[in-house]
Amino acid sequence: MFEAINLSVWFGTDSDKFQAVNDVSFSIARGESFGLVGESGSGKSTILKAITGLAQDWTGSLNVDGDNLGHKRDRDFYTKVQMVFQDPYASLHPRHTIDRCLSEPLKMRKASNIDARINQSLRDVGLDPSYRFRYPHQLSGGQRQRVAIARALIQDAKFLLLDEPTSALDVSIQAEILNLLNDIKKQRGLTYLLVSHDLAVVAHMCDRIAIMQTGKIVETINKQTLQTATPETDYAATLISASHGFKRDAM
Amino acid sequence: MTALLTVEDLWVRFQTRSQIVEAVRGISFSVGRERVGIVGESGSGKSMTGRAILGLVQQPGVVSAKRIDFKGRNLATLRSRDLRAIRGQHISMVMQDPKYSLNPVIKVGNQIAESYRLHHKASRSEAKIKTLEMLKEVQIPDPERVYNTYPHELSGGMGQRVMIAMMLIPNPEILIADEPTSALDVTVQKRILEIMDKLVRDRGMGLIFISHDLNLVSSFCDRILIMYGGRIIETCAAKDLHKTTHPYTRGLLNSLPSLQNPSARLQILNRDPRWKEEPSVNAISENSNV
Numbered sequence: 217m218f219e220a221i222n223l224s225v226w227f228g229t230d231s232d233k234f235q236a237v238n239d240v241s242f243s244i245a246r247g248e249s250f251g252l253v254g255e256s257g258s259g260k261s262t263i264l265k266a267i268t269g270l271a272q273d274w275t276g277s278l279n280v281d282g283d284n285l286g287h288k289r290d291r292d293f294y295t296k297v298q299m300v301f302q303d304p305y306a307s308l309h310p311r312h313t314i315d316r317c318l319s320e321p322l323k324m325r326k327a328s329n330i331d332a333r334i335n336q337s338l339r340d341v342g343l344d345p346s347y348r349f350r351y352p353h354q355l356s357g358g359q360r361q362r363v364a365i366a367r368a369l370i371q372d373a374k375f376l377l378l379d380e381p382t383s384a385l386d387v388s389i390q391a392e393i394l395n396l397l398n399d400i401k402k403q404r405g406l407t408y409l410l411v412s413h414d415l416a417v418v419a420h421m422c423d424r425i426a427i428m429q430t431g432k433i434v435e436t437i438n439k440q441t442l443q444t445a446t447p448e449t450d451y452a453a454t455l456i457s458a459s460h461g462f463k464r465d466a467m
Numbered sequence: 468m469t470a471l472l473t474v475e476d477l478w479v480r481f482q483t484r485s486q487i488v489e490a491v492r493g494i495s496f497s498v499g500r501e502r503v504g505i506v507g508e509s510g511s512g513k514s515m516t517g518r519a520i521l522g523l524v525q526q527p528g529v530v531s532a533k534r535i536d537f538k539g540r541n542l543a544t545l546r547s548r549d550l551r552a553i554r555g556q557h558i559s560m561v562m563q564d565p566k567y568s569l570n571p572v573i574k575v576g577n578q579i580a581e582s583y584r585l586h587h588k589a590s591r592s593e594a595k596i597k598t599l600e601m602l603k604e605v606q607i608p609d610p611e612r613v614y615n616t617y618p619h620e621l622s623g624g625m626g627q628r629v630m631i632a633m634m635l636i637p638n639p640e641i642l643i644a645d646e647p648t649s650a651l652d653v654t655v656q657k658r659i660l661e662i663m664d665k666l667v668r669d670r671g672m673g674l675i676f677i678s679h680d681l682n683l684v685s686s687f688c689d690r691i692l693i694m695y696g697g698r699i700i701e702t703c704a705a706k707d708l709h710k711t712t713h714p715y716t717r718g719l720l721n722s723l724p725s726l727q728n729p730s731a732r733l734q735i736l737n738r739d740p741r742w743k744e745e746p747s748v749n750a751i752s753e754n755s756n757v
Contacts, residue, residue, distance in 0.1 A: 461686035
């Protein structure tokens, strides 16, 4: 479904040029969930940006569903790949109703049956169609994130890029959203690329996990090794022990 | 039993155009020389509790309490002048995000020195020496350099250490930490917690640790108060968190994805409207030792 080979991404120009991602390769099979974990500045979100075309200074090769990506994305690309952002308070236009937010991509593609599709897409993410004419500030954080997922799915995209989709939410709401993502994935046979700093969340969602540090993938582990075996690199071990809470050394 | 701080029947109310919103609804608790964790989801009133103790609730919020007793003085009835003398020197607060809590146009060293000079009669050079010592104590590798930097030149973890240094330099007896590590990476978080833990132990401070992270609080604190809808619904010793019985606490614990016991589906928390009506649990501890 997706393949990145020797991907490097830069920000800035000339003397300020900074390499955020350094020669990263990985592939994701159809229907798989792949996780990227790492600390801030490790380049995990930058990879998503390069795939969606938000970061344009990259080299290497990106391949989605058999097509090699150039540096420009056409409209068809966004019917295949969509992104769900971290902060549902910032990613929905505050002055647009939910209806406008969901109908815009359909109108751009001159789709038919817009009315029915919006109602259906709201129902699919567990929202009542009566929310359709509300503004984002009238919804809770969890409801907004559901709208963001509905927006990503309304063009029937098969490959979703999830950038910390639950880190701005309370744990009880996080559970609802993670369950929703898993349900939708099963129903529609979606492929996920999930980025998070929370190892427990990634382990819950993903089959394979790549651990990133300073722009490189230091280790790729699968779910089972995470629970049973010890990881190969020290950095991965540190991340795992840190997610178990605070350990007080002998007092 | 003499607790450092005893809060009895604390309320925080906000008058809006149409109604009165009650953010904190009659809670009672005490803090000795121990680590007390306050956990809850957004809107549970945990941050407001911390702010109310120091009189930092902004208009139109109104704080009322039967008493907020700090070593025999009732903070609830103090004039703002007298409260200012306590805030910082005796009780201080570390906020969540150093980016928004430090003055962006003053060098961090001068900010810390200012907080020392405010509470002690000291010359500039004395304050500088104290500041450098404090920076070393929060394990900043190169205090001289950091003294002369501006907040934007520091990383999140360094900024948070500077904040902690600034709050600890007047040598307070109680430190209120409102989500001090939520904005930080896990490995940095660990280091900050270790620093706070050591300082609390060495100086015999009381710590109120406000967080949404149940696992973190249960592994870091001595005692936990669990807040929901402005009330304390349950309190327990931190190590007994897994023995709690309230359906809300259970629900929160079960909705966390776990590395050790993975499950195909996460449990959803079903909120019972009756939880909001339950009386607040009295968390004044009889054995908070001094």
